[in-house]
Amino acid sequence: MIDRLLEMFHFDFLHLGRSKRLRLPIELVPSPLWGRSLSHFSGEDDRTREIWGKIRGVELTRTGGRCEVCAEKAEVVHEKWEYDDEHWLQRLTGFEVLCRPCSNVHHLGFSIKTGAGSEVFERFVRINALSRNEAERLMKEAFELWEKRSAGRWMQDFGFLSQNAERYGLTADDLAHLEVVVRNAGKGLSGDQAYHEAVESELLRVPLIGYARAAILTEAGIRTVRELEEADPEVLRSNPAVAKSRDPSFPIQLPMVVEYARAVHEERVIVDGELALPPPDSVLVDLEYDPERSFVFVVGVMMPGGEVKQWFSENEKQEREAVEELIALCSKNTCTGYSLYSADLPTLSKSAARHGLSIEGLRFFDVFYDVLFTENPRRQRVYLPLKDMGLKSVSEFFGYREPPDIVIRDGLAALIAFYRFLRTKDMGIKEQILKYNRYDLERTALVLKELARLSKDWEKSTAWRQRE
């Protein structure tokens, strides 16, 4: 059974990969253009942040918060670029909604720098169904092209935004503002010495640090994770390089950045206060769904005692019953999930609305956004030494080992399997889908258990540190 499933998946991937272009190509951005993207510019000022927020909102809604490549929960709105090598012109052609691991494949060069190269290469091989030889050849080609392009003096074309202004709710003022930001950001950044050093910087291993921030820190005289760990956020804040930066949240996030640096350098978790965790009677939730039609085919929950309940839906009627069960549960208990806010909830909300139901007023808790990666110094209490804080990476960091019988490893495989099940009614396929859903609940439960342990031991470890 498992062999047959594997064979069928492989066939699908082959078909998708070879007949068109690669599902997930390596897209290395020429170095003079590093940091010159809308997502980077959004740190320039509140207005640009708002504009980027509108675009992100429209794109995330378009895919129901799912990665367009593997259907996992999305975190990244990736800018798609076209390169006119004759005129050194980089043109924005649209956006792709991605999960962090898939986004890392596009930026394989960056992943290699942050030490995640081999893992990301594995994903590149698997998702595109390539042989290792082919994959290595493609990678070599991508790096050769990158080197050639990196020698150029590039210009950028954001015309796509004015052509699609209505779709993203962008006003003429928004567009004019962006033009100024893009023009100003072009100065200084790519020709800057500190920027070139930042590209090689080990500071990129620290969460919240991208190229632009690494360049600011380099200019402020901080080059290593160790130096960052020992920096005083207050002193750093008044350093001219930081003070003049156009990244308003950077000074605010500096205390967090220093804590993350300590976690990365010491390769351990730092906890600096009691964690705000979900109540003990909280129900864990994970949904599997088709983002295109917001159809939820698995509602999986883990009850406070550890019992797992799953509702598998083949049709609208079953889906309605499953969503009703979930709404009933979440109106009594807090429902907790991982990256719930950006992925499951938007879809659940749409699915509920289709059945004349509503999820308004229900209590939800998101382990990722509420605890692990709040980006807010007033709320952040725990610092993991990980750049990738997706559920897979974090649960494996805390000791989760994937069971050997797993066939479905990501949301895309689950989605393909679901439609195959509808055609074949093969109960083995259904079983695999439910298993995948159950394992994600187990991963979340393990992460929560470890966080609770860390929270409890917090005072002990502080006392110990003070005695030293």
Ligand SMILES: [Zn+2]
């Ligand atoms: Zn993905």
